[in-house]
Amino acid sequence: MNAPSHDEVDRVLRLKRKEREVRACYPCRKRKVKCDGTQPCRTCQKRNHPHICTYDLPPDSRKEASHPAVNVQSASPSPGRVQRSRRQNEFPAAPLANIPLANIPTSHRLDDTAKNYVYSGDNSVVSILRSRASDGNESMTQDLGSVLGLQNTFNNYPFMDxxxxxxxxxSLLSVLPQRSEVLKFxxxxxxTAYPFNPILADMDRFESDMCTYLNAHSAGELRxxxxxVERWASDKSxxxxxxLLATLAAGAHYSDIDYPARLELATDFARRSFHALRLSNFLFRxxxxxVQTLLILGNTLQNMGQxxxxxxxxxxxxxxxQxxxxxTERSTSQWPEYVRTKSRTLWSTIVWQDxxxxxxxxxxxxxxxxGxxxxxxxxxxxxxxxxxxxxSLCRLILDIIxxxxxxxxxxxxxxxxxxxxTxxxxxxxxxQMRSNCTTLQQNLEHLALxxxxxxCVSVVCRPAMKQSHAQPHLLQPEILRNRAxxxxxxxxxxxxxxxxxxxVPMRSWSMVHTVLSSTLLLCIWEETRNDPQCRDLQQSVIDVFSSSDSRTAEEGGIENDGQWLSARHIRALVTLRGALDRQQESNMPENEPWMPQNLDAGGFGQSIPDGLFDDINPFENSPVSYLDMIMNGPMFDLSQESNFL
Incomplete structure (x- = not known):
């Protein structure tokens, strides 16, 4: 058997050689310095040229240019490089998912590895190893998240058919919002909803994207x-x-449709929105x-009493x-300015909700x-x-709680x-003053604030409300009781x-909670329960929730705005009305604390559970304890938790 020639050996070696995947950006490869693989990388940022940090330049472009005689097939990029190039041109990374690709400079487009970005603090093993990585072990540091089990690997949502x-x-086409639905809701x-709970971090950009969707829908791209259609099948789209479906769910809740149809519509939009979330692999990517979708869906569930x-x-x-x-601001430092601003606004909105x-x-x-x-x-x-x-108020609330x-x-x-x-x-x-309001929106903002x-003030003052009797000789408790x-x-x-x-107030859970907890405290607190002014306010609140504007069933149940209320809020209404009825019927003496007894839900569609107030002693418990028992009573029966059937 003849020994192979050197040319044959070289040819076989060339065929077997695996092309090394490019991990560093082109400037770092050119300078032969460390690159962390982000876009722009930290090295390019430190050298004040983040705009030239790019990964899509082939490392051997000069060699290819110097050999014009090479045939087209051999000069074509490798399959791995073609695949990476296609990924770069299809979708931006997760932090840029809300920016149309045409508006993103090439220097700001992140490579495919950033799609799987998972935040890790500076003291984590991943961050420490990456900071100490050299060019020789770049490939290892890029995969640290997966190696240590700190990164998702499912490209598709696994919990659906x-x-x-x-x-x-x-499946996507089956849940798409129709043109008529978008225009109406x-x-x-x-x-109605957005001005008082602005979850969308950039309304102008969202409306622009919504117009793009409507144009595509009218053009038949989604039929x-x-x-x-690839541009609408991507996770980003x-x-x-x-x-969009989540905003329609919230819009349906605040619409002028009768309650049964309104509830059905809002629930249907929310279901379709959540299905689209699964199609986008929300839990893994x-x-x-x-994040904005989940915030709106959660707020809509809350406003529906859940x-x-x-x-x-x-x-x-x-x-x-997270x-x-x-x-944290540090984790967004390498992102474009627009995305950093949007991320800051979105995190502030999350603080608001929580x-x-x-x-x-x-x-x-x-x-x-x-952060x-x-x-x-x-x-x-x-x-x-x-x-x-x-x-700012919500930041203060965090300090309070x-x-x-x-x-x-x-x-x-x-x-x-x-x-x-202050x-x-x-x-x-x-x-600050309603007399300064000149428009309807200014009046609404004043009243909402x-x-x-x-x-917030009533929550801050609750330590003084917990005292069974006023102590005039102590200045601080007296100030707090007056403010309360x-x-x-x-x-x-x-x-x-x-x-x-x-x-808005009758459809917003937080506002319903505020008025019911406030009127309940006015009803049972010794400082206010015999005040005629406070009693008139309590009666007015009851009248609003039992107003003639709501369609009333034969049993007297509220069919319109009332039934969306949570069980706790219905229980609060029942308690409040029972207290007022008892005061009017018995002419309760001023020094006798009110005690809820034998209350019936009547027109509010729910009864008070037996034994709810068995552990409350009116002479030992504060009004705050009454409120807690009524508004935060157990909603789940765990007495049979140990039994299977």
């Missing part, structure tokens, strides 16, 4: 089940469609659109946002505000808008009141005025 691209395309979201489900979903949403690194819900439930929050630098200009301005005050154990309750409460007052005084004129701030009384009255009045102008 649709597996192939064709099946997913058909997005208006309700934009005008043929057998013809997949499906995530945007899920966000989160994006800014996905606050426990909203609480659970919000926890998942926050964890996904996976992306939205909770802090208000935690304050209502008296549960510990998940969010933090230490982002404070905007110091807010402390110098005296023209803060409604949204700016609400964002995370008590400092080294400071006394009364001292902390007085300090919190001072901070709340913040309120820096708002725009129409937010009055409700939220009054509720004023805040409860202000919250009730603001609700009554607000509902006369808009459906």
């Amino acid at each position: 649709s597996k192939t691209p064709q099946e997913k395309w058909k 997005f208006h309700y979201y934009r005008v 043929d089940e057998d013809q997949i 499906v995530g945007h469609i899920s966000l 989160p994006s800014l659109d996905i 606050s426990d489900a909203a609480w659970a979903l919000l926890g998942t949403t926050i964890r996904l946002a 996976t992306m690194g939205l909770h 802090s208000l819900l935690c304050m209502c439930y008296d549960r510990p929050p998940i969010v933090t505000v230490t 982002w630098t404070r905007d110091n200009s807010l402390f110098r301005r005296t023209d803060l808008s409604y949204q700016e005050i609400m964002h 995370r008590p400092d154990t080294f400071v006394g309750e009364f001292d902390r409460a007085i300090e919190a009141l001072n901070r709340l007052d 913040l309120y005084q820096r708002g725009q004129p129409h937010l 009055k409700m939220h701030s009054s509720f 009384k004023g805040s409860l009255i202000d919250a009730s009045r603001a609700f009554l005025d607000f509902q006369a102008l808009s459906v």
